[in-house]
Amino acid sequence: MRRADEDQKMGVVATVNGRERRFEVLPRVSLADSLREELGLYGVRVGCEHGVCGACTIIVDDLPVRSCLMLGVQADGKTIRTVESLGGGKELHPLQQAFQRHHALQCGFCTSGILATAQALLEENPCPTRDEVREVLSGNICRCTGYQTIVDAIMDYAACAQANDTAFDAGAGESAT
Amino acid sequence: MKFPAFSYACPTSLAEAIELLNDDEDSRPLAGGQSLLPMMALRVAAPRMLVDLGNIEALRQSVVLPDSMRIGAMATHAMNAASFDIWMHFPLMAQALHHVAHQAVRNRGTFGGSIAHADAGAEMPLVVSALDGVLLLDGQSGQRTLPASEFFQGHYTTAIEPGEILTGVEIPFSDMDWAFEELSRRPGDLAIAMVAAGVSVEDGVCSQARLMLGGISDHPIRAVEAETYLIGRELTPNVIRAAAGMSAAGIHARSDTHASADFRLSLATTLMRRALTQLATGAI
Numbered sequence: 001m002r003r004a005d006e007d008q009k010m011g012v013v014a015t016v017n018g019r020e021r022r023f024e025v026l027p028r029v030s031l032a033d034s035l036r037e038e039l040g041l042y043g044v045r046v047g048c049e050h051g052v053c054g055a056c057t058i059i060v061d062d063l064p065v066r067s068c069l070m071l072g073v074q075a076d077g078k079t080i081r082t083v084e085s086l087g088g089g090k091e092l093h094p095l096q097q098a099f100q101r102h103h104a105l106q107c108g109f110c111t112s113g114i115l116a117t118a119q120a121l122l123e124e125n126p127c128p129t130r131d132e133v134r135e136v137l138s139g140n141i142c143r144c145t146g147y148q149t150i151v152d153a154i155m156d157y158a159a160c161a162q163a164n165d166t167a168f169d170a171g172a173g174e175s176a177t
Numbered sequence: 178m179k180f181p182a183f184s185y186a187c188p189t190s191l192a193e194a195i196e197l198l199n200d201d202e203d204s205r206p207l208a209g210g211q212s213l214l215p216m217m218a219l220r221v222a223a224p225r226m227l228v229d230l231g232n233i234e235a236l237r238q239s240v241v242l243p244d245s246m247r248i249g250a251m252a253t254h255a256m257n258a259a260s261f262d263i264w265m266h267f268p269l270m271a272q273a274l275h276h277v278a279h280q281a282v283r284n285r286g287t288f289g290g291s292i293a294h295a296d297a298g299a300e301m302p303l304v305v306s307a308l309d310g311v312l313l314l315d316g317q318s319g320q321r322t323l324p325a326s327e328f329f330q331g332h333y334t335t336a337i338e339p340g341e342i343l344t345g346v347e348i349p350f351s352d353m354d355w356a357f358e359e360l361s362r363r364p365g366d367l368a369i370a371m372v373a374a375g376v377s378v379e380d381g382v383c384s385q386a387r388l389m390l391g392g393i394s395d396h397p398i399r400a401v402e403a404e405t406y407l408i409g410r411e412l413t414p415n416v417i418r419a420a421a422g423m424s425a426a427g428i429h430a431r432s433d434t435h436a437s438a439d440f441r442l443s444l445a446t447t448l449m450r451r452a453l454t455q456l457a458t459g460a461i
Contacts, residue, residue, distance in 0.1 A: 007182070028183060030214075071214075
C-alpha cells in the first residue's frame, strides 16, 4: 500500500505532457503546486486554491480537473496534460491563436485553465453551440474580459476546425508559421 | 491556502481502508476531495490522516439488480451523468446531476462523497432521500444498511459512525414521474433551495406522490401533508398551488448569507409549483 507520514515525501511516477516524470512530494502538496515546483510547469496557475476559480484546471486522464483539489501524490500512474503541451510547447496552438485574435485574455492568469476547459470540450464535442461553450466556461472565472471574447475565440476555432474537418489536435501549430 | 499537514494512505481494498480508519480516530476517508480538500484549505477541517479510497475498484462499481440499482460510492458525478442505467431508471437523478458543480469538479467529485459530506445545499442527498435509497455502510463491526430518512441528520451531519465507510446506495426503481427544480446564485453553486417531486397519475387523478425539499432546512425534508393532499386529486393549477403552499408550511428554514429563511420558504413554494406544473403538463 502507498503510504506516507505527514513529513515524509512520497514518490510519484506520472506521464506529464507526453513524458514519464518522477518526483517526490509531501502528502499535503496539491497537484498544482507539485507540477509548478517539482516539474517547473508554471503554466499551471494557482488562484483561489479551493476549487472555485478554475485557473488551475488541467487535463488528467483526458478529463479536465482542478489541480488544486487533487494531491500531488494522487498523480501516480496518471496521464497529465498542462497548457505547456498545447502546440508542442513551441508555437501557439490554433486555439491559442484564436484567443489572441479575439483579445480573449488581458492579464492571462485564468487563460491556461480556460484553454484546458476548452480543449476538453472540443475533444469531446468538436462543434459546440455558443450555449454549450458558456455552460462549460461557467466553472472558470475571468475578471478581465467579460467572457464574450473567450466564447468568440472558442467558437471561431471550432468553426475553422469544422471547415477544415480536423479533430482537436493538441500538438497542432507546431509546424505552423 | 495550502493544505494543513496530514499523513496519507492509499489502500487497495475496503478491509485495509476500514482498518486504517479505525487505527487513527482523527483519520478521514478521502473520496473525490472536492468538498473535503476545500474545507482543509479553508482550515475548517484538519484531519491527521487521509485514507484515499480512489484505488478501491469495488467502490466504483454500480450494478443493476432486478428491482433496484446499487450505485458505488466512488462513482463520480460525471460517470453517473453519463450512465445509461441512471438516465433510464432514475430520471430525477439525471436531472439533478445537471446542477452539480462544474465539469472539472464532476470529474473528481463522487456520489458517495457528496452524500457522506451531507451539505444541505447538495443535490445527491435530496435525490437519494426522494427515491427512498438505502445507504450501505461498512465498518469493523460489519455491514449495515440505513434508510435515507435516518441517515441525514443535519448540515454536514450523518449517521455514519467513526471508522465506517459509505460503500454505496441501493435505490429501488420508482414507477412515478419525477421533476427537479433548483435555484442557486450561479450555475454550479450549491442550491439555495431545490425540490424533487414525484407523482403517478391514474384515471386523471394523482394516485401516488412524493414531495421533497432540499436546501431549505439543514437536511432533506419530506412534505407529507402536501403528498396526502394530492392523492385522489387532479393536478389542476389550483390544486398545485395549494399543495406547493402546503409543502413549505411549518418548515424551520435556515438563514445564511445567501438567503433569509423567509426567502427560502418562498422559493420552496415557487419551485414546488413549477415542478408539479411540469409533471401535470408533461413538459419535462
